[in-house]
Amino acid sequence: MEETVRTLGILQARHFSARLDCVRLRNGKLTERIKLDHPEAAAIVPFLDPHRILMVRQWRYALGAETMEIPAGKVDPGEEVKVCAGRELFEETGYRARNLIEIFSYYPAIGYSDEVIRIYAASGLEKVSEREDVDEISRVEVVEFGALNDMIMKGAIRDGKTVLGISLFRARLEEGDIPEDFFR
Amino acid sequence: MEETVRTLGILQARHFSARLDCVRLRNGKLTERIKLDHPEAAAIVPFLDPHRILMVRQWRYALGAETMEIPAGKVDPGEEVKVCAGRELFEETGYRARNLIEIFSYYPAIGYSDEVIRIYAASGLEKVSEREDVDEISRVEVVEFGALNDMIMKGAIRDGKTVLGISLFRARLEEGDIPEDFFR
Numbered sequence: 001m002e003e004t005v006r007t008l009g010i011l012q013a014r015h016f017s018a019r020l021d022c023v024r025l026r027n028g029k030l031t032e033r034i035k036l037d038h039p040e041a042a043a044i045v046p047f048l049d050p051h052r053i054l055m056v057r058q059w060r061y062a063l064g065a066e067t068m069e070i071p072a073g074k075v076d077p078g079e080e081v082k083v084c085a086g087r088e089l090f091e092e093t094g095y096r097a098r099n100l101i102e103i104f105s106y107y108p109a110i111g112y113s114d115e116v117i118r119i120y121a122a123s124g125l126e127k128v129s130e131r132e133d134v135d136e137i138s139r140v141e142v143v144e145f146g147a148l149n150d151m152i153m154k155g156a157i158r159d160g161k162t163v164l165g166i167s168l169f170r171a172r173l174e175e176g177d178i179p180e181d182f183f184r
Numbered sequence: 185m186e187e188t189v190r191t192l193g194i195l196q197a198r199h200f201s202a203r204l205d206c207v208r209l210r211n212g213k214l215t216e217r218i219k220l221d222h223p224e225a226a227a228i229v230p231f232l233d234p235h236r237i238l239m240v241r242q243w244r245y246a247l248g249a250e251t252m253e254i255p256a257g258k259v260d261p262g263e264e265v266k267v268c269a270g271r272e273l274f275e276e277t278g279y280r281a282r283n284l285i286e287i288f289s290y291y292p293a294i295g296y297s298d299e300v301i302r303i304y305a306a307s308g309l310e311k312v313s314e315r316e317d318v319d320e321i322s323r324v325e326v327v328e329f330g331a332l333n334d335m336i337m338k339g340a341i342r343d344g345k346t347v348l349g350i351s352l353f354r355a356r357l358e359e360g361d362i363p364e365d366f367f368r
Binding site for chain 1: 186192202204211215222225243250290299319
C-alpha cells in the first residue's frame with residue numbers, strides 16, 4: 001500500500017476537490033500523487049424503444065470540445081445513486097423513466113480519481129418537459145442503438161462511460177441478464 | 185463553448201497538473217471547473233497465446249485499494265504512444281511484444297481530464313527479464329481470456345480501461361478487425 005505523508009495543496013470546486021499529496025511507496029521512497037475526491041456518479045442508457053436511445057451533446061471544458069454522450073451526472077449529498085440517475089435523465093433530456101436497471105459500476109480513472117460511475121439502462125420513457133439543464137446540454141438527439149457499435153468502432157464516440165454503457169448493455173442483453181419486461 | 189476567465193489555482197505533480205478555473209458558460213453565468221492537464225496514455229492487452237493474457241496487480245492510491253488491471257502508463261515527453269505501450273508492457277511485466285496493434289482510443293474522464301488512453305493488443309510476447317517496476321506493480325498474473333467476461337459481469341474487474349480493452353478486443357475479433365497473423 002501507499003501511505004499519505006502530507007497534503008501539499010488542495011483545489012476546492014463546488015462539487016469535488018483535487019489534492020496533491022506527498023506519498024510513501026511500499027519501498028519507502030517518497031513521491032507525489034494528485035488525487036480527486038469525487039462523489040459517485042450515475043450514467044444512463046435511455047431507451048425510447050428497443051431500437052433507439054437518447055444522447056446529449058455537451059460542451060466539455062476539459063477537452064475544449066463538444067461531445068456526444070449518454071446522460072450522466074454527480075450524486076448530490078445524501079442522494080441515492082438510482083435517484084440521481086432519474087434526476088439527471090430528467091434534467092438533461094426532459095424525460096422521466098418508468099424502469100431503471102443497473103448494468104455496471106466501474107472506476108473511470110483510477111490513476112488519479114476515486115470516482116465510481118454506476119451505469120443504468122432506462123425504459124418506459126415519458127417526456128414531461130423540455131430539458132432543464134440548458135447551461136450545459138446543447139441538444140438532445142435520438143440515435144439508433146444498432147448504429148452505435150459502428151460509431152464506436154470508427155471512433156465517432158470516444159467517451160468512456162458511453163462506450164462502456166452501450167457495450168455492456170449489449171453484453172447483458174446477449175447473456176439474458178436484461179429482464180424480459182424491460183422493453184414492455 | 186465555455187471560456188476560461190482566470191485560473192484560481194494549480195497543483196503541479198511530476199507528470200501532470202490540476203487547475204481550478206473560473207469559467208464563463210454559454211449563457212454568461214460564471215462557474216468553477218477543475219481540469220487535469222494529463223499526457224496521453226497507453227494501455228495494453230498482452231496475449232501470451234490466443235487464450236491467455238497478462239494482467240498486473242497494483243496499489244492505487246486514489247482508491248486506497250489494490251486492483252487487477254491490464255498494463256498501462258503515461259507517455260514520456262516526446263515519446264510515441266506505441267513506443268510507450270511497448271515500454272510500459274516491458275517495465276510492468278518484463279515481456280517484450282513482437283506485435284502491437286491499436287484497438288481503441290478514448291477519453292476516460294471528460295468531466296475533468298483531457299487524458300486520452302490508447303489501447304493496444306500485444307502478441308508475440310517474449311520474457312526478457314523480471315519486471316522493472318517493482319515500486320508500483322506487486323504481481324504479474326496470467327488470466328484466461330475466456331474467464332474475463334464473467335469477471336467483468338460479476339464486478340470482479342471494475343477498472344475502466346481494462347473493461348474497455350477486453351470488451352473492444354473481443355468486438356474487433358468478432359468483426360474480423362484483428363489481422364489473421366496476430367496470434368501466429
